[in-house]
């Protein structure tokens with residue numbers, strides 16, 4: 287049976303803006319209060335997704351969330367008509383309004399953790415939405431994320447959906463951004479590598495001093511239990527707290543894997559050698575650890591350029607390519623490294639650059655924008671076809687963006703009641719285009 291690794295990219299929502307909401311994410315803080323361009327952001331994302339589909343990859347799209355989130359604003363005491371709720375929040379608590387307006391669900395690497403059927407005890411594909419409790423604006427995503435995933439992977443014979451983990455710091459879960467699956471072929475039983483930032487229930491354990499470690503060991507272990515993973519093919523590894531303190535807020539900002547390749551920065555992990563020994567023991571067959579030395583690319587350049595927030599994809603030819611943001615081309619050290627990388631004899635043979643700057647300015651590179659789902663052909667046939675990116679869907683989505691999105695959004699615009707109406711109108715139409723049914727609260 288054929289096996290694929292599909293990428294489901296997050297469609298950027300109509301309220302995409304820069305609000306400086308993510309302490310520990312350098313780009314988010316540096317670009318706070320800049321004007322954004324939601325139309326350009328959505329089109330940049332669509333272009334990257336379509337380019338991968340044109341390369342022969344299986345490519346899907348995940349719908350954005352309903353923002354402003356009027357329900358959360360009402361839950362915290364703002365009242366009256368929708369327009370009054372927005373006005374009061376803007377005047378009395380602008381930071382809370384910003385949190386309720388973020389289009390952050392576009393970074394679907396944080397939507398969920400996925401374990402393919404080859405790895406799980408019951409032979410189903412498992413999904414656990416991430417609770418994203420470390421950031422207020424992201425903690426309001428998991429319920430709708432679960433609805434959207436259930437609308438797309440809507441077949442109990444193949445897909446098992448779990449509730450997100452308890453909403454407490456002990457279970458801080460950031461989804462696939464802190465999870466990589468290593469394997470030989472996508473359909474083989476793989477090794478699931480969970481990279482956590484801190485051991486929450488052990489007060490003596492080492493953790494970052496300056497910025498939060500968003501993923502806990504407890505959360506990673508809970509997801510592994512829920513998915514029925516086998517201990518003999520699961521590894522838990524700690525991220526280096528010093529690099530978290532330098533702006534590496536997710537593991538996918540400092541390492542990325544694909545099949546039997548783990549591309550990583552020399553300083554990415556704690557106790558690297560013993561963890562790599564465990565990986566060698568637990569993964570059948572060859573493994574390529576592709577290390578980027580600090581002498582060639584320092585942490586600051588890695589964070590600025592997002593060298594590791596690249597997608598490593600296996601092309602239909604069997605060769606691997608690395609999908610990088612144009613920011614990597616613009617950084618001399620990183621560009622020089624990538625030019626060398628393709629000559630080093632690793633499976634990575636080609637680099638493809640994409641402009642995703644609207645997303646990058648909030649700390650989201652190519653890999654943040656996608657959720658990977660390894661599937662066999664039967665499972666793929668059970669996926670809601672409305673979410674798979676065809677030429678027709680690409681055209682419809684571009685037309686839909688042109689019709690509904692603004693090309694400039696400032697902080698003050700978030701309180702505009704018209705923006706709420708525009709967003710709901712757009713999302714209502716989107717659920718018809720993508721055949722999702724009613725996934726949003728305003729539709730119920």
Ligand SMILES: N=C(N)NCCC[C@H](NC(=O)CCC(=O)O)C(=O)O
Nearest residue numbers: 305306307308314393395463536654
């Ligand atoms: N690395 C991965 N997988 N994802 C990147 C997520 C970026 C996101 N930025 C934001 O949420 C910024 C929003 C703002 O400041 O307006 C975050 O920090 O969670």
